Amino acid sequence: DVKVTQSSRYLVKRTGEKVFLECVQDMDHENMFWYRQDPGLGLRLIYFSYDVKMKEKGDIPEGYSVSREKKERFSLILESASTNQTSMYLCASMGQFQETQYFGPGTRLLVL
Amino acid sequence: SQQGEEDPQALSIQEGENATMNCSYKTSINNLQWYRQNSGRGLVHLILIRSNEREKHSGRLRVTLDTSKKSSSLLITASRAADTASYFCATGTSGNTPLVFGKGTRLSVIA
Numbered sequence: 001d002v003k004v005t006q007s008s009r010y011l012v013k014r015t016g017e018k019v020f021l022e023c024v025q026d027m028d029h030e031n032m033f034w035y036r037q038d039p040g041l042g043l044r045l046i047y048f049s050y051d052v053k054m055k056e057k058g059d060i061p062e063g064y065s066v067s068r069e070k071k072e073r074f075s076l077i078l079e080s081a082s083t084n085q086t087s088m089y090l091c092a093s094m095g096q097f098q099e100t101q102y103f104g105p106g107t108r109l110l111v112l
Numbered sequence: 113s114q115q116g117e118e119d120p121q122a123l124s125i126q127e128g129e130n131a132t133m134n135c136s137y138k139t140s141i142n143n144l145q146w147y148r149q150n151s152g153r154g155l156v157h158l159i160l161i162r163s164n165e166r167e168k169h170s171g172r173l174r175v176t177l178d179t180s181k182k183s184s185s186l187l188i189t190a191s192r193a194a195d196t197a198s199y200f201c202a203t204g205t206s207g208n209t210p211l212v213f214g215k216g217t218r219l220s221v222i223a
Contacts (some may be wrong), residue, residue: 031210033210035213042214042215099204101202105153106152106154
């Protein structure tokens with residue numbers, strides 16, 4: 001079974017802090033994704049990566065950056081956390097010739 | 113950009129009843145998928161239907177796709193309390209383009 005893990009289930013940070021959210025998948029998938037999920041807004045794509053060291057902006061990249069130094073790991077970085085980045089963050093991966101995404105359990109981030 | 117729009121936003125039914133959720137989308141697709149999310153958890157893939165298919169079954173799930181109307185429906189038969197979750201449709205296009213998710217339908221099955 002594909003396993004996608006996220007470094008934390010819950011995080012509490014202060015405004016202005018730098019925040020790292022880590023995602024690791026164990027199925028050698030080329031594609032990885034970061035979404036945020038907010039009530040009434042569904043899932044919105046922040047960034048995705050289709051290969052090591054490659055990244056593409058999604059629909060809402062502002063205030064975020066990403067890093068993919070190794071194939072199995074995709075990190076989401078909040079350079080200076082703000083209260084409007086309080087949200088549920090979901091990571092997903094997908095194989096190169098596959099069509100289904102596999103999700104991690106999510107990280108609920110609260111920025112005070 | 114969100115393509116799929118689920119309807120209704122919320123649905124409450126009794127255990128044993130059937131639950132039907134609908135999804136509409138805007139552009140051409142290669143496939144349409146349904147995912148389930150239990151409260152506070154990640155999404156889990158349920159079923160995929162390709163653009164050249166009209167109906168697909170998996171256990172108690174039945175999915176239909178009408179590409180002329182750009183719509184799909186998910187039917188859960190003989191619902192159980194454990195089916196309580198949010199259900200999302202997602203549309204896939206070509207290559208490695210990310211799926212586009214709708215806002216979801218929140219299903220409550222009352223025992």
